[in-house]
Amino acid sequence: MAKKIYVGNLNFTTTEDALRDLFSQHGTVSSADIVMDRYSGRSRGFGFVEMEDAQAADDAISALDGAEFDGRNLRVNEAHSKPDRRY
DSSP states (O other), rough: OEEEEEEESOOOOHHHHHHHHHHSSSOOEEEEEEEEOTTTEEEEEEEEEEEHHHHHHHHHHHTTTTTTTTTTOOOEEEEEOOOOOOO
């Protein structure tokens, strides 16, 4: 079963390919997406990685949370669904 991972404190120059390569060391990556600012087109400094195997995702979270990547210490944890904002 796939698991989605939140990756925070990314360097603004980090690419989706680099993020995919980093996580692929721990298992098969289904997708790697960096969230971009809709106005400036620049990275917002965080993204999401989806891994095919939940155990591999847990291993990646343990290994990479706090690890240095592109000059920044990553914040890595399981992604949670966005809360409903309708009023």
